[in-house]
Amino acid sequence: MVNTVSAEIGVIGGSGFYSFLDDVTEVPVETPYGPPSDSLFVGHVAGRRVAFLPRHGRGHHLPPHRINYRANLWALRSVGVRQVLGPCAVGGLRPEHGPGTLLVPDQLVDRTKARHNSYFDGLPLPDGTVANVVHVSLADPYCPAGRAVALKAARGRDWEAVDGGTLVVIEGPRFSTRAESRWHAAQGWAVVGMTGHPEAALARELELCYTSLNLVTDLDAGAETGEGVSHEEVLRVFGANVDRLRDVLFDAVAALPAADRRTCACAHALGGQDPGFALP
Numbered sequence: 001m002v003n004t005v006s007a008e009i010g011v012i013g014g015s016g017f018y019s020f021l022d023d024v025t026e027v028p029v030e031t032p033y034g035p036p037s038d039s040l041f042v043g044h045v046a047g048r049r050v051a052f053l054p055r056h057g058r059g060h061h062l063p064p065h066r067i068n069y070r071a072n073l074w075a076l077r078s079v080g081v082r083q084v085l086g087p088c089a090v091g092g093l094r095p096e097h098g099p100g101t102l103l104v105p106d107q108l109v110d111r112t113k114a115r116h117n118s119y120f121d122g123l124p125l126p127d128g129t130v131a132n133v134v135h136v137s138l139a140d141p142y143c144p145a146g147r148a149v150a151l152k153a154a155r156g157r158d159w160e161a162v163d164g165g166t167l168v169v170i171e172g173p174r175f176s177t178r179a180e181s182r183w184h185a186a187q188g189w190a191v192v193g194m195t196g197h198p199e200a201a202l203a204r205e206l207e208l209c210y211t212s213l214n215l216v217t218d219l220d221a222g223a224e225t226g227e228g229v230s231h232e233e234v235l236r237v238f239g240a241n242v243d244r245l246r247d248v249l250f251d252a253v254a255a256l257p258a259a260d261r262r263t264c265a266c267a268h269a270l271g272g273q274d275p276g277f278a279l280p
């Protein structure tokens with residue numbers, strides 16, 4: 001599908017991040033992997049063209065394990081996006097990472113179970129194309145340039161973001177048991193979420209820059225002594241911080257390098273390996 005609307009930066013998050021922009025264009029996108037979570041919503045932020053994608057769909061109807069992550073990243077790239085910001089709500093695994101903490105992780109642990117987590121899975125696409133066997137490095141899963149921009153943007157808004165830490169991604173949609181949560185914390189991991197994987201890995205496979213921003217909405221079951229995580233509390237804390245997070249995201253958008261000025265390794269993640277299909 002040829003799109004006449006283009007964007008250079010993608011933001012995968014809730015509708016709260018773009019709903020007040022006055023020049024948003026809704027752009028439906030088809031992909032070889034099926035439909036993304038929703039249309040892309042393309043608008044201007046600080047003179048940059050940004051494509052917003054509601055990760056869970058409008059109305060928040062998609063649970064984390066049902067999100068079509070491959071279609072989401074593919075759709076963004078197909079309209080020209082080369083840099084992606086991925087804000088998400090997480091649970092804190094340490095008492096010092098309480099609700100309202102913003103953390104920009106530098107590492108990722110995948111504890112998901114049943115997700116399509118690669119474009120190179122050896123299965124044919126509807127058009128008969130079969131991807132080659134390709135291996136990308138995910139040693140450092142996040143774009144260093146994007147991380148630096150996000151941290152600076154947060155500090156510019158008087159939000160002392162935590163620089164680094166490991167995000168462990170669980171399958172969900174249930175929250176962790178106390179034993180799981182204590183185990184995650186004992187590994188030294190910082191925060192727990194449900195959507196960070198395979199988002200970062202798929203972005204890397206498409207040679208996109210990807211930066212994760214984690215808003216702590218609760219202390220995970222092993223890090224607090226009460227009843228454990230409730231969805232109501234997650235929504236309350238997210239709502240209380242969404243305007244602030246939006247300011248940080250928009251400042252980060254303004255500060256990201258132009259798509260053709262990327263100096264990080266993300267732009268060459270395939271290292272010359274032939275994917276067997278044309279990147280969108």
Ligand SMILES: [Zn+2]
Pocket residue numbers: 143144145146208209210262264265266267
């Ligand atoms: Zn990068």
